[in-house]
Amino acid sequence: MALIRDIAKVCKSKNAGPFDLTIDVVFDDEAMFDRVAASGVLCPALFARLYNVAEADVLFTPYRAGRAFKATLPRLVPAGEIGDTDVYGAQQHAPLLDVDIPL
Secondary structure, eight states: HHHHHHHHEEEOOOTSSSOOOOEEEOOOSSSHHHHHHHHHHHHHHHHHHHHHHGGGGGGEHHHHTTTTTEEEESSSSOTTEEEEEEOTTSSSHHHHHHHHOOO
């Protein structure tokens, strides 16, 4: 088992817009990307559970050429609205960091 924080670079995309959140999980090498893909852990259901949205609202894209997985989901609070806590632009990936991947 390995935590996402130990095997990947995770960043919130800047082009997600005020109503969507896009999270990219990027790996340094293809072998690790392939191992994570084979585990099946990174999937729409995981993002839906972690971010409290409907699974149908999660657009999930494995992107092997970029050694990345991309998940786009609705923001619970639109950017710039009262209650928006995304002050630093990347804090919303935190729930993902402690997900265990069986390798």
